[in-house]
Amino acid sequence: MSSPDVPTRGPARPGPYIISGVLLAIAIVVPLYVPAYSFDQPRLAGMPFFYWYQMMWIPVTACLVGISYWLVSKEDRRRHAAVQDRGNGGQER
Amino acid sequence: MTGVVVPLAAPDRPINGVALTIVILLFIVVAALGFLAARWRRGEETGLHSLDEWGLGGRGFGTWVTWFLLGGDLYTAYTFVAVPAAMWATGAVSGFFAVPYTIVLYPIVFLLMSRLWSVSHRHGFVTPADFVGGRYGSRTLSLAVAVTGIVATMPYIALQLVGIKAVLTVLGLGSAENVLLTDLPLIIAFVVLAAYTYTSGLRAPALIAVVKDLLIYLAVIVAVIYLPIKFGGWDNIFGAAQTKLGTVNPATGRPAGVFIPGAASYSAYWTLALGSALALFMYPHSITGVLATKSRNTIRKNAAVLPLYSLMLGFLALLGYVAIYAGTKPIDLNGAVNPQLVVPQLFLDHFPAWFAGIALAAIAIGALVPAAIMSIAAANLFTRNIYRDFIKPEATPKEEANVSKIASLVVKFGALIFVIAMDQSAAINMQLLGGIWILQTFPAIVAGLYTRWFHRWALFAGWAAGILYGTIAAYNVVNPVTKANFGGSIAAIPGTDVQVYIAVVAFAINLIVAAVLTAVFRAMKLPEGMDITRRSDYGADENDPKVAEIQREYPLAEPGSTV
Numbered sequence: 294m295s296s297p298d299v300p301t302r303g304p305a306r307p308g309p310y311i312i313s314g315v316l317l318a319i320a321i322v323v324p325l326y327v328p329a330y331s332f333d334q335p336r337l338a339g340m341p342f343f344y345w346y347q348m349m350w351i352p353v354t355a356c357l358v359g360i361s362y363w364l365v366s367k368e369d370r371r372r373h374a375a376v377q378d379r380g381n382g383g384q385e386r
Numbered sequence: 387m388t389g390v391v392v393p394l395a396a397p398d399r400p401i402n403g404v405a406l407t408i409v410i411l412l413f414i415v416v417a418a419l420g421f422l423a424a425r426w427r428r429g430e431e432t433g434l435h436s437l438d439e440w441g442l443g444g445r446g447f448g449t450w451v452t453w454f455l456l457g458g459d460l461y462t463a464y465t466f467v468a469v470p471a472a473m474w475a476t477g478a479v480s481g482f483f484a485v486p487y488t489i490v491l492y493p494i495v496f497l498l499m500s501r502l503w504s505v506s507h508r509h510g511f512v513t514p515a516d517f518v519g520g521r522y523g524s525r526t527l528s529l530a531v532a533v534t535g536i537v538a539t540m541p542y543i544a545l546q547l548v549g550i551k552a553v554l555t556v557l558g559l560g561s562a563e564n565v566l567l568t569d570l571p572l573i574i575a576f577v578v579l580a581a582y583t584y585t586s587g588l589r590a591p592a593l594i595a596v597v598k599d600l601l602i603y604l605a606v607i608v609a610v611i612y613l614p615i616k617f618g619g620w621d622n623i624f625g626a627a628q629t630k631l632g633t634v635n636p637a638t639g640r641p642a643g644v645f646i647p648g649a650a651s652y653s654a655y656w657t658l659a660l661g662s663a664l665a666l667f668m669y670p671h672s673i674t675g676v677l678a679t680k681s682r683n684t685i686r687k688n689a690a691v692l693p694l695y696s697l698m699l700g701f702l703a704l705l706g707y708v709a710i711y712a713g714t715k716p717i718d719l720n721g722a723v724n725p726q727l728v729v730p731q732l733f734l735d736h737f738p739a740w741f742a743g744i745a746l747a748a749i750a751i752g753a754l755v756p757a758a759i760m761s762i763a764a765a766n767l768f769t770r771n772i773y774r775d776f777i778k779p780e781a782t783p784k785e786e787a788n789v790s791k792i793a794s795l796v797v798k799f800g801a802l803i804f805v806i807a808m809d810q811s812a813a814i815n816m817q818l819l820g821g822i823w824i825l826q827t828f829p830a831i832v833a834g835l836y837t838r839w840f841h842r843w844a845l846f847a848g849w850a851a852g853i854l855y856g857t858i859a860a861y862n863v864v865n866p867v868t869k870a871n872f873g874g875s876i877a878a879i880p881g882t883d884v885q886v887y888i889a890v891v892a893f894a895i896n897l898i899v900a901a902v903l904t905a906v907f908r909a910m911k912l913p914e915g916m917d918i919t920r921r922s923d924y925g926a927d928e929n930d931p932k933v934a935e936i937q938r939e940y941p942l943a944e945p946g947s948t949v
Contacts, residue, residue: 298920298921298922299922299936300921300922301504301922301923301925301926301927301930302922302925317493317496317497318493320489320490320492320493321490321493321494324486324489324490324659325486325490325656325659325660326656327647327652327655327656328649328652331646331647331648331652332646333646336621338619338620339619339620339621339622339623339624340620340624341624341645341646343478343646343647344482344624344704347482347485347486347489347700348485348697348700348701350486350489351485351488351489351693351696351697351700352693352697354489354490354492354493354693355492355690355691355693355694356690357493358492358493358496358686358689358690358693359690359691361493361496361686361690362496362683362686362687362689362690365683365686366683366686366687369682369683369925369927372925373927
């Protein structure tokens with residue numbers, strides 16, 4: 294491995310990663326906390342709370358993951374661009 | 387209700403002609419697509435003569451194709467049959483946990499999978515065991531990951547056949563007297579599947595998944611809107627389910643099932659969901675789907691859109707309750723009750739024959755997609771981590787592709803024999819064990835994505851400890867009715883009476899052993915093994931050069947060390 298380790302990304306800004314970390318943690322922990330939803334009432338269109346609450350978390354999680362995607366992929370693009378600018382200058386291409 | 391009823395020689399069930407015709411027609415369409423897929427986006431100069439092309443579809447699937455491919459891959463026919471069956475038989479804990487399971491799955495995928503994609507893209511890794519071998523410089527550890535993957539995948543393929551079998555039984559094919567005749571349609575379906583997987587590789591299931599997923603969405607949406615209206619609303623349906631699940635079973639002296647989990651089942655419910663979610667993307671077929679994507683963030687974008695399948699799965703699970711209200715009778719050929727026939731039977735009882743045919747075809751085709759991907763994934767593991775690592779290190783890409791093609795045939799026929807020759811419960815028990823085993827590869831694969839702290843031998847010891855505990859604990863679960871071993875996947879944490887998913891305890895043991903031994907081995911300064919990956923690899927995207935290209939540019943590297 295004598296070729297140099299050329300970085301593929303520039304340094305990270307912590308903001309997007311912290312925010313998405315929190316959003317994803319919510320999406321993992323809250324649906325797994327069973328005591329919060331193991332009841333029958335209130336029913337929605339005849340469905341016990343236990344069932345419709347969990348079904349409701351499917352789109353909610355999708356949104357949380359979607360926001361995280363937007364934040365992280367934007368930051369990823371910025372970090373890649375940061376390296377490419379520098380790389381092009383350095384390698385005279 | 388049913389269409390043309392054609393009595394055949396000594397049938398146990400009447401054959402439903404219209405539904406059967408639709409199923410056969412759709413099967414032919416799908417088979418044709420499977421063969422045509424070989425021409426789809428083919429790499430011009432190489433054809434399908436490398437694992438990247440045959441086994442990963444050219445590593446070029448974008449968001450849409452990936453959505454269909456992973457949807458078809460993760461939500462298998464067996465899921466469609468088994469989840470409502472579990473709801474119908476025992477209620478929420480063993481059935482509806484699939485909903486939180488497929489919710490927490492996606493944040494986990496988001497966190498882990500793009501790093502695995504990046505490092506695999508840079509180094510041309512095709513399997514998770516490739517990555518483990520490259521990261522830890524240990525063929526033993528990579529062999530452990532590969533063998534676990536293959537062994538866990540085999541019964542999973544077999545269960546897809548169980549899914550097809552449920553459909554064929556309901557359609558009236560098969561008789562209790564003539565076993566060969568019963569299995570003949572299954573054998574034909576599998577031979578066709580094996581043939582187009584052999585010729586087209588991963589492109590075949592990718593293309594077929596589109597058809598299958600559209601059909602299954604159609605079937606579920608129509609059923610979920612139409613059936614509750616027909617039966618007077620969800621109130622009635624949940625009422626019937628509550629009554630049935632609350633009825634005390636005289637054989638065990640306990641209620642038949644769980645309608646809403648009480649405090650005693652909380653831990654079982656959430657550990658089943660979490661353990662299954664952690665395990666799913668350790669399965670080789672899931673990772674194959676991830677590595678076939680085009681760029682680093684394709685899988686992340688999909689983590690935001692794949693939950694649509696979870697919503698469908700949730701409604702499908704509720705069809706198990708609908709069947710309770712509707713009084714569906716899932717009677718198998720031998721006259722016994724087989725819960726797995728519940729959903730196919732429900733469609734056949736309450737829809738016109740042509741629509742039931744579409745729904746049943748969706749389930750049957752739904753078995754073909756994951757079966758193809760699973761056999762490709764297992765074959766890739768064999769080729770890369772057994773054949774190339776231990777038998778023929780200098781294998782060319784073309785040889786690798788040929789070995790993989792043949793291995794995929796072997797894997798599929800192994801599964802076929804498994805289902806035909808052995809009892810169905812053997813496949814189900816093995817699948818239960820497979821879920822426990824595959825989770826034990828998590829520390830080796832995932833920890834390596836973030837840190838090189840763990841020692842390769844400590845990870846191996848942790849893997850062995852987890853597998854040993856998981857297998858013994860699962861064996862000791864006794865079915866209260868049949869008194870058979872492997873009666874379920876829930877057991878008490880040793881020393882307590884908290885009931886949890888066995889895989890999660892095994893995973894905790896695995897992690898503890900790996901961490902303690904790492905500290906010990908590091909203190910002893912045992913050799914750590916060579917790591918061919920570097921920090922920059924974990925953030926690489928599609929346009930970054932691959933390691934093979936970097937080495938061509940810098941020919942100072944030791945010859946033959948990688949590539």
